[in-house]
Amino acid sequence: MVNRRVRVMWCDLNGLSHGRYVPDRRFGHHGHHAVTTLTMGLDRDILPVEGYAADVGFPDLTSVPVLESRRNGWEVDTDVAVASLEYGHQPLAICPRAALVRAVEVWRALGYEPMLGFELEFYVLQPAGDAPGGWATLDNPSHRVYGLGSGGDTTGLMFDLFDRAEEMGLDVEGIMGEFHPGQMELNLHYAPAVESADRVFIAKDMTREVAAAKGYKLTYLGRPNAMLVGSGLHINASLVPTGSDYTAPGQNVLFDPAAEHGLSSIARQCIGGLIDHHEALAAVSAPLINSYKRLQPGLLAGYWANWGLDNRISTYRIPGERGAATRIENRMPCSSANPYLAAAAMLNAMLLGVADGSECGTPQLGDGDAEPNTDRHTPHTLAEALDALEADGPMCEALGPDLVRAFTAIRRAEIGRWETAGETWDPETISEWELNEYLPFY
16 A cells, blocks of 8 residues: 655755655655755754855755655655755765765776665653753663663663664664663664665654653764763675675675785775874764763773774774675764764775775774873864864865765854853763754754
8 A cells, every 4th residue: 555645855964854745646746845954953054054044045955855765655645755856957075975975986886886884772751841952861770781681671662663663674783772771772774875874864863753752752862861872873894896796795896805805905904094184084973062972081982093894993994794794883973963974074084095095003902091002082072073074175175065064064153053152061960951952953
């Protein structure tokens, strides 16, 4: 049975969705929206980004439904699909999805198809009128890490989210309790990069709205409570030959059984590129002021510019499986990260590593917080991360100068609101400003 509506969604530079509902008979028709939507902050202020704002008369972008992305939705009688964005009959330069498409096209030109798998961590909060932001973490004395049943969820949401994701064909690997009460993790199986990011983009809206329908706040804020560990959006990357059946054995080119640690030369170059561009990666992987309260030593959150063999204290972890399962797990991205931009930055850093012939060096051993094998780490604040991104010419060129210009304008305006409110930086506290600013959206 065909649903009578389609929710056609596209992603902005804040990682949030926009779009429209269309009748089934009009699915596939192009939509038109003001391009200034891509130059707005969370406060809906339109920033004067040259070429995309008042200087060109607030013109339209065109949303083009991606026909193959249509699937069952979570709303009554409604399917869901994503859209690509065009501007002047060309891909919109400041569209996050387009940035990922560009990175994939470069990899394909080299003969490789990037594969991505995402791990979504989040907290479920309950209403609490006297708490900052109006929400409080769940109380579950029997909670445990990787807990199931009453050990992981007392709300019933875990099954709700699992069932909806399965009905939608999001290709769930599993869902479980994470470190603190109310924290969960939803894992989606790997797929070609753009398809995988599309599923994550849809899943974020679905999970938040299913939780809201039951009276809970599901948040992808990186660290909603200073007493709790943060939530990440870990990205697992591998490569297969372009045009190959990626499900067939022997396709993963990161694996070389004859090489040290089973890692091919291209795998080592990819890791090297990630380390080379570590500081710049933070700006798009950790896009909020709050994100840097998660990116701290001791929180297993991708702080150090290093890699390790099945070592969670390193940022770029190589899990123990080899063969088809060989992958680079990027542990830096905040759960609030835009999946398209975080993935595009990761794939571009890997590309730069291959182009430059980067060498990743030796893996981190043991406790990397007590004895890190590097003195490089993520910037300590969003402002420092934006500086690092703008100073990294190759990364800016790879992501697209217009996109970087619009993205940094939005983020610096956010910092300006924070400073105007009289906030000061303290990584050990989560301010009421952060909760009021971010919880409605993330």
